[in-house]
Ligand SMILES: NC(=O)c1ccc[n+]([C@@H]2O[C@H](COP(=O)([O-])OP(=O)(O)OC[C@H]3O[C@@H](n4cnc5c(N)ncnc54)[C@H](O)[C@@H]3O)[C@@H](O)[C@H]2O)c1
């Protein structure tokens with residue numbers, strides 16, 4: 001992984017993070033103006049002068065014209081497919097619809113498909129690209145903070161099914177990621193905060209000095225200071241790039257990136273993948289619960305759990321079950337939902353716990369009785 005920033009004249013060049021996967025290595029560019037200059041980055045990947053763009057209605061209204069203009073100005077034909085926004089789009093029906101539309105549009109094996117949007121569009125488009133004609137190339141232009149720091153990097157693609165989230169999918173790495181910080185200026189604040197939970201995750205997993213930095217820079221981040229946000233995104237992408245290069249298919253350390261996600265996914269399922277709780281919010285509650293469970297098991301100091309919760313709360317994120325509007329299923333039902341998570345091996349739940357801030361680890365040693373006692377306790381706090 002290399003990280004570079006350079007300046008030509010007064011124009012700041014984007015920062016660059018490389019995901020080192022041998023002949024499938026690719027670059028993540030982070031900076032301003034990347035959507036309006038996308039053709040410059042995409043053109044070297046094209047075998048013929050055409051691309052298809054998959055996006056959602058919200059993003060199309062705000063950023064599709066600028067992207068298409070960049071292609072038109074460079075004599076590249078672009079064909080957009082605009083899907084409904086929201087988590088419910090990540091399903092079989094939309095996948096089938098998208099694959100049919102891509103075939104009807106004559107997308108060939110050597111073509112490039114671009115995902116312009118948040119994690120929903122990135123995951124669905126990446127999966128479609130992985131199976132279309134047995135695999136075509138795709139590029140990610142993530143437009144949410146969550147997608148810029150997490151979902152656009154690492155090649156996990158997929159859809160949700162009634163049995164659970166992301167249970168059908170494939171590993172399919174993008175050829176390029178363009179994280180344009182200008183796109184974040186149109187993002188609703190709630191979505192920005194939810195993405196910020198994934199940024200905090202990298203500090204909590206294994207980078208205590210990044211967590212310190214995040215604490216010191218929270219106001220600048222939340223006030224939209226571009227330099228601060230760029231640094232947060234680059235550090236996050238760098239962390240993810242290292243983990244993905246070390247363990248692309250999650251045989252080991254990559255599972256650390258699931259900190260907070262076993263709880264979070266269960267809560268998302270319990271709230272019907274609805275606006276009651278969006279992914280990053282579930283992760284914020286889940287990470288706090290992972291720290292609390294670590295304290296409950298005598299593995300982590302209470303102060304560190306308090307510090308993690310305090311930072312997430314200051315960032316405007318929920319950290320308790322009682323922060324979720326409406327009723328939730330009881331402790332046993334939540335545990336059943338956790339058991340549907342794909343991180344189950346031989347029926348035993350895998351947890352990411354922590355010995356402290358920046359010291360997370362993977363364990364399968366949480367007993368069902370410990371978990372039930374902990375979850376019952378959570379219901380009442
Ligand atoms: N593949 C992975 O490794 C990975 C990692 C983390 C999360 N995910 C997945 O990512 C998904 C969540 O992604 P998300 O939080 O980006 O959600 P999302 O794609 O639903 O986007 C959130 C909302 O913001 C809107 N939006 C997007 N960009 C915008 C912009 N620039 N301005 C205004 N509105 C904008 C979208 O239309 C949508 O309504 C989940 O399905 C989750 O499972 C995948």
Ligand SMILES: [Zn+2]
Nearest residue numbers: 150198279283
């Ligand atoms: Zn996540």
